[in-house]
Amino acid sequence: MGSVGAKDVPVLMTEDGRRIDGRRADELRPLRIQAGALRQADGSAFVEWGANKVMAAVYGPREVHPRHLQENNKAIVQCKYNMAAFSVDERKRPGLDRRSQEISKVIAEAFESVIFVEEYPRTSIDIYIEVLQANAGTRCAGVVAASVALADAGIPMVDLLPAVAVGKVAGHVVLDLKKEEDNFGEADLPMALVPQSGRLVLLQMEGHMTRTELSKALDLGVGGCRKIYEEMKRALRERYAPTGTASAMEVAA
Numbered sequence: 001m002g003s004v005g006a007k008d009v010p011v012l013m014t015e016d017g018r019r020i021d022g023r024r025a026d027e028l029r030p031l032r033i034q035a036g037a038l039r040q041a042d043g044s045a046f047v048e049w050g051a052n053k054v055m056a057a058v059y060g061p062r063e064v065h066p067r068h069l070q071e072n073n074k075a076i077v078q079c080k081y082n083m084a085a086f087s088v089d090e091r092k093r094p095g096l097d098r099r100s101q102e103i104s105k106v107i108a109e110a111f112e113s114v115i116f117v118e119e120y121p122r123t124s125i126d127i128y129i130e131v132l133q134a135n136a137g138t139r140c141a142g143v144v145a146a147s148v149a150l151a152d153a154g155i156p157m158v159d160l161l162p163a164v165a166v167g168k169v170a171g172h173v174v175l176d177l178k179k180e181e182d183n184f185g186e187a188d189l190p191m192a193l194v195p196q197s198g199r200l201v202l203l204q205m206e207g208h209m210t211r212t213e214l215s216k217a218l219d220l221g222v223g224g225c226r227k228i229y230e231e232m233k234r235a236l237r238e239r240y241a242p243t244g245t246a247s248a249m250e251v252a253a
């Protein structure tokens with residue numbers, strides 16, 4: 001096998017503005033959400049988003065473990081994001097690593113800012129996110145799944161929390177990066193939005209963008225989040241007020 005050179009970088013954007021999977025810059029991958037996918041959890045959701053498959057389970061409000069983390073005036077929000085060993089092409093080493101610790105932390109903080117934690121002092125709300133198949137944007141798919149799972153568990157929140165990654169690929173600002181775009185692109189910017197207020201509660205960035213590109217990326221991400229929001233609400237309506245129509249809808253921009 002030869003060394004990886006420029007010739008190995010796939011064509012990420014064609015001259016007529018099509019991406020590696022044929023999408024336009026502002027298009028989402030197909031998204032399918034199932035609320036209440038698990039029987040044992042208080043709330044759950046399964047998300048298939050492009051080639052990502054992510055399950056979220058929520059428990060609580062329940063007793064805090066370990067006890068010393070208990071807070072007298074609010075619930076604590078704990079999150080465990082885990083990527084299965086079989087979720088990626090090259091087997092991922094099982095267990096906690098720095099990346100999953102970081103993702104768990106930013107997701108817990110995002111949810112702590114939308115859950116009415118003061119209503120449940122001395123309890124814990126526990127979120128488990130299991131990535132079964134990964135193709136970039138798994139933290140966003142995890143936020144979407146966890147958000148629907150929290151609603152399914154009946155935990156009061158300001159709003160649902162749609163999330164998506166935007167980025168820069170072959171010089172273009174694009175919505176919802178897939179694996180090759182994440183690997184070979186210039187920037188990756190995951191975000192989560194509170195739709196009613198327009199507040200961003202998760203915003204990270206890897207790579208470089210100009211100020212103008214950043215502003216365009218944020219607009220694109222907010223628009224993407226609003227479409228994802230509709231699918232999240234649809235999944236919950238389907239669980240709690242089924243109409244007998246199609247079981248899932250594919251969302252594309």
Ligand code: UDP
Pocket residue numbers: 088089090092099134135136137138139140165179182188190
């Ligand atoms: N990835 C991988 N092995 C790892 C971590 C990540 O193959 O140990 C892949 C996986 O497809 C993931 C993508 O790289 O979705 C991008 O990872 P990143 O850290 O940017 O997080 P994500 O985009 O999934 O939120």
